[in-house]
Amino acid sequence: xxxxxxxxxxxxxxxxxxxxxxxxxxxxxxxxxxxxxxxxxxxxxxxxxxxxxxxxxxxxxxxxxxxxxxxxxxxxxxxxxxxxxxxxxxxxxxxxxxxxxxxxxxxxxxxxxxxxxxxxxxxxxxxxxxxx
Amino acid sequence: xxxxxxxxxxxxxxxxxxxxxxxxxxxxxxxxxxxxxxxxxxxxxxxxxxxxxxxxxxxxxxxxxxxxxxxxxxxxxxxxxxxxxxxxxxxxxxxxxxxxxxxxxxxxxxxxxxxxxxxxxxxxxxxxxxxxxxxxxxxxxxxxxxxxxxxxxxxxxxxxxxxxxxxxxxxxxxxxxxxxxxxxxxxxxxxxxxxxxxxxxxxxxxxxxxxxxxxxxxxxxxxxxxxxxxxxxxxxxxxxxxxxxxxxxxxxxxxxxxxxxxxxxxxxxxxxxxxxxxxxxxxxxxxxxxxxxxxxxxxxxxxxxxxxxxxxxxxxxxxxxxxxxxxxxxxxxxxxxxxxxxxxxxxxxxxxxxxxxxxxxxxxxxxxxxxxxxxxxxxxxxxxxx
Ligand SMILES: CC(C)(COP(=O)(O)OP(=O)(O)OC[C@H]1O[C@@H](n2cnc3c(N)ncnc32)[C@H](O)[C@@H]1OP(=O)(O)O)[C@@H](O)C(=O)NCCC(=O)NCCS
Ligand SMILES: [Zn+2]
Numbered sequence: 001x002x003x004x005x006x007x008x009x010x011x012x013x014x015x016x017x018x019x020x021x022x023x024x025x026x027x028x029x030x031x032x033x034x035x036x037x038x039x040x041x042x043x044x045x046x047x048x049x050x051x052x053x054x055x056x057x058x059x060x061x062x063x064x065x066x067x068x069x070x071x072x073x074x075x076x077x078x079x080x081x082x083x084x085x086x087x088x089x090x091x092x093x094x095x096x097x098x099x100x101x102x103x104x105x106x107x108x109x110x111x112x113x114x115x116x117x118x119x120x121x122x123x124x125x126x127x128x129x130x131x132x
Numbered sequence: 133x134x135x136x137x138x139x140x141x142x143x144x145x146x147x148x149x150x151x152x153x154x155x156x157x158x159x160x161x162x163x164x165x166x167x168x169x170x171x172x173x174x175x176x177x178x179x180x181x182x183x184x185x186x187x188x189x190x191x192x193x194x195x196x197x198x199x200x201x202x203x204x205x206x207x208x209x210x211x212x213x214x215x216x217x218x219x220x221x222x223x224x225x226x227x228x229x230x231x232x233x234x235x236x237x238x239x240x241x242x243x244x245x246x247x248x249x250x251x252x253x254x255x256x257x258x259x260x261x262x263x264x265x266x267x268x269x270x271x272x273x274x275x276x277x278x279x280x281x282x283x284x285x286x287x288x289x290x291x292x293x294x295x296x297x298x299x300x301x302x303x304x305x306x307x308x309x310x311x312x313x314x315x316x317x318x319x320x321x322x323x324x325x326x327x328x329x330x331x332x333x334x335x336x337x338x339x340x341x342x343x344x345x346x347x348x349x350x351x352x353x354x355x356x357x358x359x360x361x362x363x364x365x366x367x368x369x370x371x372x373x374x375x376x377x378x379x380x381x382x383x384x385x386x387x388x389x390x391x392x393x394x395x396x397x398x399x400x401x402x403x404x405x406x407x408x409x410x411x412x413x414x415x416x417x418x419x420x421x422x423x424x425x426x427x428x429x430x431x432x433x434x435x436x437x438x439x440x441x442x443x444x445x446x447x448x449x450x451x452x453x454x455x456x457x458x459x460x461x462x463x464x465x466x467x468x469x470x471x472x473x474x475x476x477x478x479x480x481x482x483x484x485x486x487x488x489x490x491x492x493x494x495x496x497x498x499x500x501x502x503x504x505x506x507x508x509x510x511x512x513x514x515x516x517x518x
Pocket of ligand 1: 064217254257273274314329335336338339340341416417460464503
């Protein structure tokens, strides 16, 4: 239930990969922040739509997921460094568990994240796949 | 500010303790620490308890009241402190600050977690990570540390065997600790062939799911000899915060909060890494043991793997690490760990560590991490006042 509520709150950010960029130091953060962690009140934050293209910075193949993700197991989770500089945690899909390496280029895809409980409310969001 | 000493410590047996409840284990630990200190319950002025998630593990909040009540300590103030797996370290620091400031003379800093009452602890442990932007993406807690390991291997050439060695050394020590959850020796091969949890980390790279509690009694250093011949003095206490989410780190292979907390603790103690005789570090996963050895300054960044491989961290090595067995072998009841680490260092510095004793140990360090490094607490202790 909690997940549904916060899922909805972040739909625009999740669906469109909206981060924030500091007018002072230029740092890009995803998810959006309220103040720049470096400049605090000296910087003004503006929304920035991220391209969804980046490189795998590190990853893991999960074999012991929580119940929510059991159906996917084993699956790949990665930290991706986006073109704009922000890093993001996401699943890598549409490939085998041995197919990814650090440095591989990836791009965002829009996917079902999980079905929530009995009611079966489905939450959607970003995952990434290897770029050709 | 007054100097602070530890005059009593205790730890319950760690493990899957089916026959005892949350309130039983924390009361047991508290009582034993008071006995160890040779004081009366009536001497106590306050209590701080580290606990990560009684709400989710045993569906009980307001545990500070429960504990004071069960221990027969009403009406003294009892305060719960939470910083995920660093809750214990912060409870210790809260106690130190209470005594140092002069607010209280004798206090207990304790920690407790009862993790085995839930069927699936994984989602509870995950609440130490960023729920919205890590866990909802499918990341588990082991997978976050696995990603640090993968990157560390990529950047520094750290090997799978070196990670395994960290667990092997822990278990070698833990085998001599009667309070440990898994007091058996293991081999590198066993680690490498254990069940895959989150690649590259396997079961024997992971700390287990544990029930347990630990407690320490603190008083002003100038009074300590009234209670014991072997007080252990708090020389430095550092705490630092870092980003909650791993992906927001400047460097995924350095836990900056460890670096900052250590810097503060060393400065306050007037000591450096070379002065430390032994350390209890937060090896919730083998990789975090290696990172700690680096981030605490015992070796250079990236050299944790070779240091472990060369035996530097063994009990008879240059810097013995985790003589208790560490989180891996002793067990990791989240909120209790920071205090259990303290108990081990106190036993070592008193010369009471039995078969695990490091000869001539005078200065010890504890390192306690919350989440993937959102919080770190580092403490330095000595068996001499000056
Ligand atoms: C690693 C982990 C997933 C294993 O859980 P699991 O797969 O459910 O394991 P089980 O409970 O089924 O145990 C299987 C066997 O391995 C043993 N075992 C479990 N964890 C162990 C460990 N870490 N080390 C050694 N043995 C372990 C059990 O005793 C059991 O032995 P048995 O078959 O003889 O009874 C779980 O321990 C875990 O999540 N650990 C990490 C905890 C954590 O993240 N803590 C916070 C860190 S800050
Ligand atoms: Zn800025």
